[in-house]
Amino acid sequence: AASAFTTIARESPEGQYGQEAALAIGRIRLLQQDAEAARIALESVVAYGSYRAPDAARLLDYLDAQEAE
Secondary structure: OHHHHHHHHHHOOOOHHHHHHHHHHHHHHHHOOOHHHHHHHHHHHHHHOOOOHHHHHHHHHHHHHHHHO
């Protein structure tokens, strides 16, 4: 699933589907405990400032808290 979402996110990084895909990638990578890949995907959502940016920012805060432990 992550590879399909990656394709969508790369094809339309600023579009609604691209942002949804990037957020999904971030969530998948979190579940896979791949913090670096999750951070990259989530930061891209925040950088584009889409309506999903607050969700991505919350997940980034979660990552920061996990890394601080």
